[in-house]
Amino acid sequence: MTQYTYGTALREGFRHLLANHKDVFAIGQGLWSPWYVGSSMKDLDKEFGKDRVIDTPVSEAATTGLAAGSGLCNYRPIVIHPRMDFMVLAADPMVNQAAKWSHMLGGQAHPAVTIRGIINRGGQQGAQHSQALHSWYAHIPGLKVVMPATVADARDLLIASTLCDDPVLFIDDRWLYDQTDELPDSKDVSLHDIKPQVLREGSEITLVGAGHATLLNLKAAEMLKQGGLDAEVIDLRVINPLEYDTVVESVKKTGRLLVTDGSWETCGLAGEIIAGATERVPLNHFKCNPVRMSLPHAPAPTSGPLEEVYYYNEEDIVQRVHDMMNGRVKAKGPSSFEMTL
Numbered sequence: 342m343t344q345y346t347y348g349t350a351l352r353e354g355f356r357h358l359l360a361n362h363k364d365v366f367a368i369g370q371g372l373w374s375p376w377y378v379g380s381s382m383k384d385l386d387k388e389f390g391k392d393r394v395i396d397t398p399v400s401e402a403a404t405t406g407l408a409a410g411s412g413l414c415n416y417r418p419i420v421i422h423p424r425m426d427f428m429v430l431a432a433d434p435m436v437n438q439a440a441k442w443s444h445m446l447g448g449q450a451h452p453a454v455t456i457r458g459i460i461n462r463g464g465q466q467g468a469q470h471s472q473a474l475h476s477w478y479a480h481i482p483g484l485k486v487v488m489p490a491t492v493a494d495a496r497d498l499l500i501a502s503t504l505c506d507d508p509v510l511f512i513d514d515r516w517l518y519d520q521t522d523e524l525p526d527s528k529d530v531s532l533h534d535i536k537p538q539v540l541r542e543g544s545e546i547t548l549v550g551a552g553h554a555t556l557l558n559l560k561a562a563e564m565l566k567q568g569g570l571d572a573e574v575i576d577l578r579v580i581n582p583l584e585y586d587t588v589v590e591s592v593k594k595t596g597r598l599l600v601t602d603g604s605w606e607t608c609g610l611a612g613e614i615i616a617g618a619t620e621r622v623p624l625n626h627f628k629c630n631p632v633r634m635s636l637p638h639a640p641a642p643t644s645g646p647l648e649e650v651y652y653y654n655e656e657d658i659v660q661r662v663h664d665m666m667n668g669r670v671k672a673k674g675p676s677s678f679e680m681t682l
Contacts (some may be wrong), residue, residue, distance in 0.1 A: 342523040348380035350492045353511065354499035355382055355419075357527040359389045359610065362417060365503060368395040368404050368496075369421030370631040376457070379518060383414055405431035405456060409439040409508070412454035417503050425512065426472045427456040439508035440483035451506040455499075460514040460603070462553070463648060468640035472515055473604040475552070478510050479581035480529075485509040486530065486581040490555035492522035492539075494578060501532040514553045514603070537587040543573035546597040546662055549588055551577040561658035570662065582611060585617045592618055596628035596630060598666055607633040610673055629665050632657060 345353060356476055358365045371377025373386050373396040373576040386394040395586050401422060408418035422428040439452045462471040479486045489498040495513060509532065540555070541562050548558040555576040562572040573591050577583070592598050598618055600611040610631035618631065634653060642651055664670050 342525060344451065344523050344670065345492050345496070345518045345519060346380065347492050347513075349497045349516040350387065350496040350522075351381035351499060352383060353527055354496040354522075355371070355385055357496075357500055358419075358503050359385065359419075361529070361636070362504070364415060364498060365417045365419065366393040366395065367419045367421060368397060368408055369423070370399050370404070371423050372421060373394045376423060379515070381513075382421075385672075400428040401427055406434040408453050408456070408638060409454045412439065412452035412508065413442065415454070417473055418454045419451045419457060419503055421457045421459075423459050423461070424470060425460050425474055426469055428456070428458045428622070431456070431634065432496050435484065435508070435510070436481050440481050444483055453506045453637075454510050454566065454653075455502045455505075455509045455511055457511045457513065460512060460516075462514075462641065462668060465643050465645050465648065465654070467643040469671075471641035473512075473514070473552070475510075475512055475580060476604055476609045477520055478603075479583075479610065481510070481581070484581065485579065486512065486550035487535070487579050488512045488514075489578065490517065490550075490552055490576050491555070492510070492520050494576075496524065496527060497530045497534075500527065500534065501530040501535060504529060505532040506632060512549065513550060516553045517556060520556070520596055532579075536577055537592070538576045539587065540576050541572070541574040543571040543595065545571045545595055546599060547573050547575060547588065547591040547595045547663065548573045548599050548601065548662075549577065550601040551566070551580055551610065552603060554603050557653075557655045558601055560655035564655060565662060567660075570666065572662065577614075583616075583617065585621055587616060588601075589617055589621045589648045592622050593626050596626055598627075598631040599634065599658070599662060599665065600631070601634045601653075604636060605638055606633060607638065609635055611635055628672060629668065632661060632665055632670055634661060640673070644653055
């Protein structure tokens with residue numbers, strides 16, 4: 342067993358892939374920098390060469406288009422976007438090209454490309470540097486979307502994504518990088534084997550999330566336990582395609598569902614999970630209405646004090662759970678933050 346942080350676990354995933362699969366290469370901006378992508382790729386260019394860890398000029402569309410095309414030519418490229426916000430500039434090769442090719446070519450060709458998008462919020466970075474746009478991409482058929490929340494999944498889902506024959510969007514979040522865990526030696530992993538995971542069993546309420554929202558749910562569950570409430574925590578891990586069975590079985594047991602998401606509510610992941618659960622769980626199993634927690638419907642602020650209001654934390658989740666347990670949840674109107682803007 343070896344001790345890793347979330348960031349160094351990502352690096353170990355890259356190292357395993359580059360060492361064991363000669364068709365893998367990484368491309369993107371800042372890959373040779375000691376700080377640009379943090380500890381997640383440190384010195385890999387020195388270990389494997391700059392022809393396999395390729396630092397590029399700033400052109401999101403060019404690097405992603407090159408990687409997507411390489412995925413059709415017997416390579417398994419990983420293209421890295423240090424900020425998910427600017428990955429929007431690469432939407433065409435992702436959404437209109439890679440996600441469609443297998444379907445349009447009758448399954449005879451598969452663009453085995455992995456696109457890594459990094460969520461980088463907080464620190465007064467403002468509206469154009471703080472977005473988590475996972476729900477956009479999860480809407481697209483043919484594009485798998487994964488959001489690792491744990492140290493183990495940071496490494497293993499990167500490996501699984503890269504070894505998948507379909508295009509995969511791999512989303513990691515810098516707010517997760519400080520986590521630590523001991524992991525066994527790395528090995529090849531199949532993305533088809535990855536299902537939602539119950540990280541903490543409970544009997545009174547089901548907390549569902551992906552990425553950083555899962556970490557907040559785990560912290561909230563520990564706080565609830567101290568107050569005598571038993572919460573079950575489910576990490577979705579893969580948000581396209583979504584698998585509902587784990588959530589459904591949990592809600593049948595607990596009768597309560599709270600879904601947290603690190604993005605906005607409208608057409609978002611939390612609403613999709615609630616819709617899927619209510620379609621599959623008989624209504625008489627619910628002890629109260631399902632509830633979603635998301636960001637205010639407004640761009641992220643630059644002010645530090647406003648950020649403290651804008652982003653919810655584990656204490657806010659605990660309060661919402663208590664509201665649900667005591668029948669105080671009502672239909673949500675605009676928040677005071679939204680009304681102020």
